[in-house]
Amino acid sequence: MCGIVGYVGHGDAKEIIIDGLKKLEYRGYDSAGIAIQQRGQLKIRKQVGGIANLEELIGTEDMTANCGVGHTRWATHGAPSTINAHPHSNQDNTIAVVHNGIIENYVELKNWLIENYDIDFKSETDTEVVAQLIGVFFEGDLLDAVYKAVEKMRGAYAICAVAADDPNKLVAVRKDAPLIAGLGKDENFIASDIPALLKYVKEIYLIENNETVVVTPDSVQILDEQRRPVKRDVFHVSWDADSAEKEGYDHFMLKEIFEQPKGLTETLMRRLNDDGTINLDGISMTKEEIENFNKIYIVACGTAYHAGLVGKYVIERLARVPVEVDVASEFRYRNPFVDDKTLFIAISQSGETLDTLAALREAKSKGARILSVVNVVGSSVARESDDVFYTWAGPEIAVASTKAYTTQLMCMYLIALHMAYERGTITKEFYDQFIADLKEIPDKISYFLKAKTGSVEKLAKKLYNRDQVFFIGRGLDSAVAYEGSLKLKEISYINSFAIAAGELKHGTIALMEPETLVVTLATQDFLYEKILSNIQEIKARGAHIVSVAKDGKEDVKAHSNETIYIPYCRDEITPLLSVIPLQLFAYYVAKEKGCNIDKPKNLAKAVTVE
Ligand code: M6R
Secondary structure, three states: OOEEEEEEOOOOHHHHHHHHHHHOHHHOOOEEEEEEEEOOEEEEEEEEOOHHHHHHHHOOOOOOOOEEEEEEEOOOOOOOOOOOOOOEEOOOOOEEEEEEEEEOOHHHHHHHHHHHHOOOOOOOOOHHHHHHHHHHHOOOOHHHHHHHHHHHOOEEEEEEEEEOOOOOOEEEEEEEOOOEEEEOOOOEEEEOOHHHOOOOOOEEEEOOOOEEEEEEOOEEEEEOOOOOEOOOOOEEOOOOHHHHOOOOOOOHHHHHHHOHHHHHHHHHHOOEOOOOOEOOOOOOOOHHHHHHOOEEEEEEOHHHHHHHHHHHHHHHHHHOOOEEEEEHHHHOOOOOOOOOOEEEEEEEOOOOOHHHHHHHHHHHHOOOEEEEEEOOOOOHHHHOOOEEEEOOOOOOOOOOOOHHHHHHHHHHHHHHHHHHHHHOOOOHHHHHHHHHHHHHHHHHHHHHHHHHHHHHHHHHHHHOOOOEEEEEEOOHHHHHHHHHHHHHHHHHOOEEEEEEHHHHHHOHHHHOOOOOEEEEEEOOHHHHHHHHHHHHHHHOOOOEEEEEEEOOOOHHHHHOOEEEEEOOOOHHHOHHHHHHHHHHHHHHHHHHOOOOOOOOOOOOOOOOOO
């Protein structure tokens, strides 16, 4: 999705902005651009394609400047093209604007600008309307002009503007799209995301909705809608620049797969007291509220939704409360049964997924208690929730989510256990044993990664050439099947399909032919016999079966072409282990096919549009 970087200070604005944009490349984009303030003029350079194309365009051109803005664009209004790339400027190129989000009334504003100011629009974008609006209101003070423009705008946006005639100043505004200000020494920054600034600053301000921020080399001032100064605590970022680098791995995805033991340990240990009980620091939900919930909705998108499917199984099994899981884009349009006895759990790595945020707001407006499971501290989902369970996965750069998923699962287990204990549906012995079992997971994953990555790679090399792959499983295994299938399709572009194994014979089995590749999850002890029958059904049609099973389960081997064994653990927590071979399989298949693993086509890391 789009990324914003702005700089004002004593450094080389072009270098710093381009460097920051590169750190945001992982979010997915189709064009990039930069505007710098140089000797009373704005120089704007933009190019379709990657940042390397932009750098090539600039070449050795003199772009010396101490103030400017840059952008990576993911097309929404208007095709990916150089003309539609940001920054956009006003009629006489004295104002430049970068923008994330959507200006909903841009057509109306465009007509108003044409009728009243005879503006000649160059692009098809909603962003150009913002630049032209600021342009017609500008009378020497950029802040004034931005306020006047914002009064007319409707939508969700983060914008950052620079003016040729108001030097060494950036003005940025946030409404429903992430925006931060970085605090340096004699230099300050604007960005849409923390990784863009990690190399330069660790102290930031998180800008809130409807706030404007004025950035100069020696000050960062936040103002509210009425232009009153707002006091904001400085937020200290604990990630270091290295955590957003590949550190010798070929791809971020592989690095992030290998970071799972660390992320899981961090997520678990931050929530455990010395006596082994779950600590709820920062969570205000009371025992009485937990006892009174009569329904839970878990709402999310993509991989986070798949973590929600596991959450449903464990919360229902342990805490005995009915749980519905829904994809966020559906939830908000189906008038769900939500009231003040409903717990709404939003799961999101980025905390900025617009569908999830909108669903959260819908549930909140109906009186639900909001608990979120989020990776990015201070993100919109986190800020709009009553309580937050953070996943401590660290920055996830690859578009394909891996460590965010497993840390989300860890949070779901802790939430389920805590609720079950408060509701009296499990014993203290069960609770203690479950936590002890969770504590063993990071080591079990480390063991698997060390011992089995090579064999999964070999398998991927053998099977990468398939046109379609099926993933099947029962119970919790079906939830993991959905995640394995999504992983494979999003980075290798293979048509993969997941289905609950028991459903096969109600239609999908018609697609089984000799050599059809079926990945089968067979990790649930109490469903073991059932999945063996399903395997035999498809084996009889000649399918090529790759099974994932727990150590010690020998009979599955007899019915499978290949079997990947994961370390033994209790049924409820196998998803934490069984997903690892599926992540590795997807990774190595995509690698074998020569795909752009970290930035798959058509996808963005954070989907901040509906
Ligand atoms: O940031 P979020 O967790 O809200 O993102 C949700 C989905 O867009 C995300 O999980 C997506 O499905 C990933 N590409 C999956 O790998």
